[in-house]
Amino acid sequence: MDFDKLRESCRKISMPPEMKSRIKTNCKAANADEKQRSRTDGRLVAVCVCCILLLLGIGLTYSGIFERKLPAASDRADASKAENENKFAEILSTAKLTADRIFETTRANIDETEMSSKTQTQSQQSTESTVPEQTTEFVTNPFVFPNGEHAANTGSDDLSYVRPLYLEMSNRENLIIAKEAAETMSQEDFDLFLAENQSMLQGGYFHSMNAGEYLEFTQREWYIPVAPEDMAEICWMYYEPTHEKIDLGMDFSETSKIRFDINETYKADYYYKDSNKYRYEKTIQRDNATIKIYSRRWLYRFENFAWKGYRMDITVCGQEMSAITTEMPLEELEKYLEMIDFVTIKDWLS
Amino acid sequence: MMHQVSEDNVLGIEKAIDIYGDMLFRVCLIMLKNEADAEDAVQETFLKYIQKAPEFKNAEHEKAWLLKVANNKCKDIFRSRKMQLSKPQIDEGADFDAFTDSITDILAQVPEKFRIVLTLHYVEDYKVKEIAEIIGKTPSAVKMRLQKGRKLLEENIRKELDFNGF
Structure with missing residues (x-):
């Protein structure tokens, strides 16, 4: 068997040129189709992937896989409401107790002051002095903690000193009364008025005098009781006509009083030693209720009240309802405020 | 290339x-x-x-x-x-x-499974191992087919010669 001959014979076979060109043409066309098909396939795959991802996203969203495992909504709402009610009831009862205690203490201090004021007035009248230099001696701060410690001297952030609740909304009105009294009364009557109303006034003075406000007690010499450590932190006040700075920290840290001269207008401003540390303010808006919460030091300093805690200005339907401080730690209070709902606030205030 | x-x-x-x-x-x-x-x-x-x-x-x-x-x-x-x-x-x-010519015709008369092996081996010069890879069989199977294919090819040639009166 001659396989070389077989090889030569077979190798003579070749593709006819027309067949070759035909195959080439067909292959070119097929190549073009293939490219088009691959492009279409690519687009189809992309669309499919997008659809799958979309469906996956929708599925996961509605399947609740990302939702926290919590009790049923109704149970949760009931529990939350009950908890809120209990908490507020607790706060309110504590507040009432504390307010009673404050009232008693203040009353006692007022009685003492009245006695001393009367005595002082009598002695001044006897010496026929026309303009007394210090006609009124205010009690530095009538409010003390139940443990007997003077509230104004507890400047630390220790929450054990935080006292429960105080409601004070009448100070501004009282100040207006005092202002009218100062402008219309005789010196004697006004001194008497101060003696009788000092607790009302001293509690409310800084409450109403925010930064930038004017003090308009223009006819009388006026003393504001301020805690010593507050003196150091209230840096200066403007003496309005000349814009002269009155360095409060220097002048009043010892006397614990701020003296304002009659017939002059002062513009108050405040400086905080460490505002970042003390300042805390948060507003929570829910439905028609706005709750503003301030840090206890802020409250403490501005209002000259010794209560540590938080003040909440609660505005319901555009009307300011109350201010409140609580003994809660800030973090707890924040969490708690998040849970408060409008109805609960309304019920509580009513 | x-x-x-x-x-x-x-x-x-x-x-x-x-x-x-x-x-x-x-x-x-x-x-x-x-x-x-x-x-x-x-x-x-x-x-x-x-x-x-x-x-x-x-x-x-x-x-x-x-x-x-x-x-x-x-x-x-x-x-x-x-x-x-x-x-x-x-x-x-x-x-x-x-x-084709006569010898190619004779190759074409061999059954298909032997024909591809013979063609690849004797026409395209592929070795047994390579043919095995191409057709997806074992080398020994390829060898067997080659052997059998050669026999068939010789028989066909003989028949062709007898048919032509040689």
Whole structure:
């Protein structure tokens, strides 16, 4: 068997040129189709992937896989409401107790002051002095903690000193009364008025005098009781006509009083030693209720009240309802405020 | 020499047809004994070459891949022919004779499974191991087929000689 001959014979076979060109043409066309098909396939795959991802996203969203495992909504709402009610009831009862205690203490201090004021007035009248230099001696701060410690001297952030609740909304009105009294009364009557109303006034003075406000007690010499450590932190006040700075920290840290001269207008401003540390303010808006919460030091300093805690200005339907401080730690209070709902606030205030 | 077919490389397929077209046509024609079928098989092979756009290590690898595909295409055509037994048979010899001489005819008379082995070995100079890879059989099976194919080829030659009165 001659396989070389077989090889030569077979190798003579070749593709006819027309067949070759035909195959080439067909292959070119097929190549073009293939490219088009691959492009279409690519687009189809992309669309499919997008659809799958979309469906996956929708599925996961509605399947609740990302939702926290919590009790049923109704149970949760009931529990939350009950908890809120209990908490507020607790706060309110504590507040009432504390307010009673404050009232008693203040009353006692007022009685003492009245006695001393009367005595002082009598002695001044006897010496026929026309303009007394210090006609009124205010009690530095009538409010003390139940443990007997003077509230104004507890400047630390220790929450054990935080006292429960105080409601004070009448100070501004009282100040207006005092202002009218100062402008219309005789010196004697006004001194008497101060003696009788000092607790009302001293509690409310800084409450109403925010930064930038004017003090308009223009006819009388006026003393504001301020805690010593507050003196150091209230840096200066403007003496309005000349814009002269009155360095409060220097002048009043010892006397614990701020003296304002009659017939002059002062513009108050405040400086905080460490505002970042003390300042805390948060507003929570829910439905028609706005709750503003301030840090206890802020409250403490501005209002000259010794209560540590938080003040909440609660505005319901555009009307300011109350201010409140609580003994809660800030973090707890924040969490708690998040849970408060409008109805609960309304019920509580009513 | 290697011609990788990329999507944009039309020249690549043309060059591949120029280089391997004759060889593939030869093998397919010997296998199928029909020019039209051989053309179909070759065209299908190159279409697959475009679709798959495989990467080859070297020219031999490319050639072997094409042969393997062509062999499969031929098998497909055989299979379709068997399914069309009821239909009138194609006259295999008509076109085939135009391309071949007597010895090639004798090779074409050997059964298909021996024919591909003999063609690859004696016409395309492939070794047993390479043929085994192309047709997907073991080397020993290829050897057996070669041995049997040679015998069949000799018998056919003898018959041809007897038929011609030598």
